[in-house]
Amino acid sequence: MRQIAREAFLSALEVTGNPSSVHRDGQAARAIVEDARERVATVFACDPIEVIFTSGGTESVNLGVTGFFRAARATDVRRDRIVVPEAEHHATLDTVIALESEGAILDWIPVDSQAVISLGSWSNAFERSPETIAVATALAANNEVGTIQPWRELAEIARAASVPFHLDASAAIGHEEVRLRPATAVSATGHKLGAVPGVGVLLVDRTATPHAIMHGGGQQRGLRSGTLDAPAAASFAAALEEAERERVAESARLRHLRDDTIARILNAVPTAQLRGARDNRLDNNINVTFPGCQSDSLLFLLDEQGISVSTGSACQAGVAQPSHVLLAMGLSNADAQSALRITLGHTTTVADLDALVHVLPEAHERARRAGVTRN
Numbered sequence: 488m489r490q491i492a493r494e495a496f497l498s499a500l501e502v503t504g505n506p507s508s509v510h511r512d513g514q515a516a517r518a519i520v521e522d523a524r525e526r527v528a529t530v531f532a533c534d535p536i537e538v539i540f541t542s543g544g545t546e547s548v549n550l551g552v553t554g555f556f557r558a559a560r561a562t563d564v565r566r567d568r569i570v571v572p573e574a575e576h577h578a579t580l581d582t583v584i585a586l587e588s589e590g591a592i593l594d595w596i597p598v599d600s601q602a603v604i605s606l607g608s609w610s611n612a613f614e615r616s617p618e619t620i621a622v623a624t625a626l627a628a629n630n631e632v633g634t635i636q637p638w639r640e641l642a643e644i645a646r647a648a649s650v651p652f653h654l655d656a657s658a659a660i661g662h663e664e665v666r667l668r669p670a671t672a673v674s675a676t677g678h679k680l681g682a683v684p685g686v687g688v689l690l691v692d693r694t695a696t697p698h699a700i701m702h703g704g705g706q707q708r709g710l711r712s713g714t715l716d717a718p719a720a721a722s723f724a725a726a727l728e729e730a731e732r733e734r735v736a737e738s739a740r741l742r743h744l745r746d747d748t749i750a751r752i753l754n755a756v757p758t759a760q761l762r763g764a765r766d767n768r769l770d771n772n773i774n775v776t777f778p779g780c781q782s783d784s785l786l787f788l789l790d791e792q793g794i795s796v797s798t799g800s801a802c803q804a805g806v807a808q809p810s811h812v813l814l815a816m817g818l819s820n821a822d823a824q825s826a827l828r829i830t831l832g833h834t835t836t837v838a839d840l841d842a843l844v845h846v847l848p849e850a851h852e853r854a855r856r857a858g859v860t861r862n
Contacts, residue, residue: 488726489681489833495725496683499718506715507704519717523724530731531690533667539689539707540720544657544676547689548578550711551653551672552624554697556586559621559651561698570612570623570645572596572604573815576630576655580811583624591621598815601764602634610644617648624652627659631799631812631828632763633772635663642669651695657687661730662738662769671695677719681833682726686719733833741770741831744840748829749773751844756851762813762826773829776818780825780854788850789827794843797828 499519504512506520521535528535541547552569559566569583569591583593596608604625613620623645628635638654645652646669654670661680667673667690676687691697691710703712730737752775753759762774777785782798789796799810809823829843 488683488722489729491729492680492682492722492726496718496722499721502717506717507706516715516717520715520720523717523720526724526728527688530727531665531667531673533690534693536708537667537690537693539691539711540715540723541687541689541711542685543678543687544576544655544674545578547674547676547687548576548624548653548655549582550689550700551674551691551697552579552582552622553586553700554710555622555651555653555672555695556589556591557698557700558696560590563618565619566621568592568594568612568616568620570594570596570609570620570650572598572625574598574602574604574629574631574812575624575626576657579624579626579655594620596625600816601767602629602632602762602812602816603764603767604636604641606637606640606644609641613644613648613650617650620648620650622651622653625654627654627656627665628663628769629763629812630658631810631826632774632816633658633768634764635659635767635769639669642671645671651697658769658772660727661734662741662771664734667692672697677723677726680723680726680730683719683722686716686723688723730833737833738770741835744831744835744837745770745773748831748840748844749775751840752847755844755848759851762816762818771831771835773831775827775829776813776822776825777827777851777854778822778825780851781857782825782827784854784857785825785827785850788853789843789846792842792846792850794846797830798826799828 502515504516506517524535524538527538567590571583573595594612597605625641626636627638642652651671653672655674656665657676659665660675671692673690678684699710701712706712759775759777786798809820813823
């Protein structure tokens with residue numbers, strides 16, 4: 488957590504009122520929320536009313552995708568298609584699959600060997616009866632392999648067809664410039680920025696009217712009922728502002744560390760292969776497959792040395808299955824099960840990466856000898 492976000496959170500904890508109450512304590516809490524809302528809106532170049540605070544990226548994705556799907560179906564029962572790429576985060580994949588029980592027809596868009604969403608296939612989906620599409624959704628950057636997507640082009644194609652477009656920007660915020668428009672809605676989470684865990688936002692164009700998926704007090708344009716978490720909102724705003732102020736310089740620092748570390752990993756383990764785009768990738772992402780190794784074994788061996796890495800999405804941690812992202816990119820099950828995701832952050836130092844590269848060869852050899860489980 489960023490120090491500025493920690494301080495904002497602790498300061499706001501001193502205000503005990505419910506932001507929806509009319510007494511002075513409630514209005515003091517409301518002032519914290521609305522200040523945070525205005526600051527977030529400034530970064531995303533949108534209006535404060537377009538900022539909806541949530542419990543994190545997963546809730547934001549659910550509200551954006553499900554909300555627009557249900558709103559479209561309520562207006563026109565012919566609108567039953569959801570346009571969705573194959574390599575999305577599980578917050579999106581599991582949501583659209585759940586919506587099949589409500590009549591959703593999933594229009595899957597392929598990605599190439601670097602996980603880039605096919606613009607041609609995306610365009611073709613909108614040329615086929617656009618009046619039947621309820622919502623389209625895509626990542627701004629792939630959370631597993633770091634590939635940056637042509638999301639503005641995707642959004643413009645959806646806009647031209649009068650289809651709501653939801654953008655999952657959780658992995659990209661703080662590393663790429665992201666604005667609400669030309670998307671209809673944008674999801675983001677706080678913990679990736681260094682805010683307190685358990686807070687996120689869904690930016691929703693003020694002219695859009697997705698259905699709420701949670702009901703109660705009608706807070707936040709009626710889209711997300713529930714007592715507003717003023718300390719979390721303050722923490723999110725503080726972390727977001729600092730990340731945006733530092734973004735250009737920090738991105739240059741991280742790119743240098745990333746590229747140097749990739750070269751050192753590939754030199755230390757010659758059979759290793761970088762996955763995702765080499766250049767058009769997030770500055771903090773390294774995804775490498777280690778043929779002949781089970782990624783879980785390699786992860787645990789590195790963890791014993793005090794180094795935390797992931798086998799894919801943290802939301803799927805502990806699930807013994809190959810990465811759906813790597814499979815969509817054309818990798819075999821065995822190769823997809825040999826991947827590690829190494830993520831850099833604002834606290835990452837050269838010494839941290841030296842430690843990784845130093846212990847990696849021995850860990851790799853031990854994992855290789857342990858063998859690989861083949862499906």
